[in-house]
Amino acid sequence: MHTSNDSTTTASPEAGPSREQVRRWRRYLADEIAEGQVYRQIALSTTVEI
Numbered sequence: 001m002h003t004s005n006d007s008t009t010t011a012s013p014e015a016g017p018s019r020e021q022v023r024r025w026r027r028y029l030a031d032e033i034a035e036g037q038v039y040r041q042i043a044l045s046t047t048v049e050i
Contacts, residue, residue: 017025
């Protein structure tokens with residue numbers, strides 16, 4: 001949930017996010033994508049023994 005007291009929000013909504021915020025969000029997104037790839041690989045390589 002986004003609130004006006006959010007410490008990561010320094011620019012006004014009209015001005016858009018700062019370059020630093022965009023870089024941070026891109027790093028977060030890249031980390032999330034990489035993590036998803038790791039879990040997909042684990043799921044593909046894992047066998048279930050019954």
